[in-house]
Amino acid sequence: MRADLKLIHRWVPDGAHILDLACGDGTLLASLARHKGVTGYGLEIDPEGITACIAKGVNVIEQNLDEGLANFEDDTYDLVVMTQALQALRRPDRMLDEMLRVADEGIITFPNFAYWRHRVHLGIRGYMPVSKSLPHAWYDTPNIHLSTFNDFEHLCREKGLIITDRAVGIRDHEGHWTSRLWPNLFGEIAIFRVSRRRD
């Protein structure tokens, strides 16, 4: 399992009812269902991912996240997870609102554009960064809203959200999740656990 998914796996409480936005091949939901009795739905638009989910017995709904989550009612989930999709959305800020409308808590992971390797690409060599977490060329990338660890934290504060956990890691290395040492510089993947203030 991908390193960010492993960390999320640890964070999701037993028996939670969750939505997994851009759930891919359903690895996370299938594992959470098996090991933690988690229920819920994955949303995905990639045909191969959807077929893989169905083969695993993961509930998957073909739905484009840019169309929002209007078909999900307020406060009907414990948690909404969205891994590696924020940067590909037309309006990431609105999706954050949507996630915290249907659930109290959200977990979001995305590639940190300020990762030092990315900075070397852009700042020194003068090219748009290409890395394991950002594998596409500038002209065919689905990533239209790249952001940094700091940017996202700023957005959460602007929206008055509570950041209950945040960490950065290196894509293929588990167990190196940290937020202590210059996360904006040394983290390739950023992960945030946010909740809204209760009225």
Add this chain to the structure above:
Amino acid sequence: MPELPRDSVGLVTPQTARFDDPLELACGKTLPAYDLVYETYGTLNAERSNAILICHALSGHHHAAGYHALDERKPGWWDAHIGPGKSIDTNRFFVVSLNNLGGCHGSTGPISENPDTGRLWGPDFPMVTVSDWVHSQARLADRLGIERFAAVIGGSLGGMQVLQWTLSYPERIANAVVIAATPKLSAQNIAFNEVARQAIRSDPEFHDGWYIEHDTAPRRGLKLARMVGHITYLSEDAMGSKFGRDLRSEDLNFGYGVEFQVESYLRYQGDTFSNSFDANTYLLMTKALDYFDPSAAHGGVLAKALAPSQCPFLVVSFTSDWRFPPSRSRELVDALVRAGKPVSYVNIDSPHGHDAFLMPEPRYQAVFAAFMSRVARELGLEEHG
């Protein structure tokens, strides 16, 4: 001798089950006794856990797969998806496919004899609903010794029967596959059905439904009904790419004969159908479509109506289907999600309109096969055959 394709279920013979227990119908009438004609493919396992029920659409019947004779021109109507190694793999599953009550292919319907009068039922055959069909299908399952279906599967009106199964017999259905269907007809859907019914009923040969006694049939009306229906089964693009504005001869004739290829095609479809289908059955089936609305008894809230349902759903729609467009499948999916029921939904990119559900298409087949493999795996079904 012509050879049958290797992935075919081969030669099949319809069977008839006779039921002498009266069946109470939603309309308040009772059918004292009735026949259901059906076919089966594959082998029922010792645990009787591998049975699949196929529900047919408006003009469908029990002959879903295989051939009745070696020289039969075309196999059953869903042969693309039922057979050894196909999505509904007859090496694993035992498939039951029947002709619904009110049909005209062997099950009791308007062309059967009414035991009370000795005449044909004709227009006196009671109106049957999707619920009535499901109850009669459950009795057929009893007869075959099937306590619980591994899956009930259907497209279009067949999909509505699947949905009804999850509500009427939630403990007897392990999985539901609802394809190109809708939880209820729209005003536009009903309007098209009404045009079809009026075409039939206003045909001078209709004789208030007693046309067989008059030794005739409302063929022109039924032909028109089918022509209108057929337009709604195809997409504009599919019709465009198949026929365009092609003419049958090089020049315009400035007359009302057949000039465009699409006219010729529609007339042919209408003629074939009107010579093989019973008009009273067509009327009945369109009414069953119009009446279906499980949400009606729950203030129009479908999610509430779905409360009894327990099994996982696979809901499939097709992008170019404008008869029951993807938004209608989404309506069902959203209600299932609201009710907290397990469901997966796919919207298959296809140019073939509503009829896409009958055809093979790589993504459709991949999704269907993935779902059915999961069903087989969870039931511990071994491949045999």
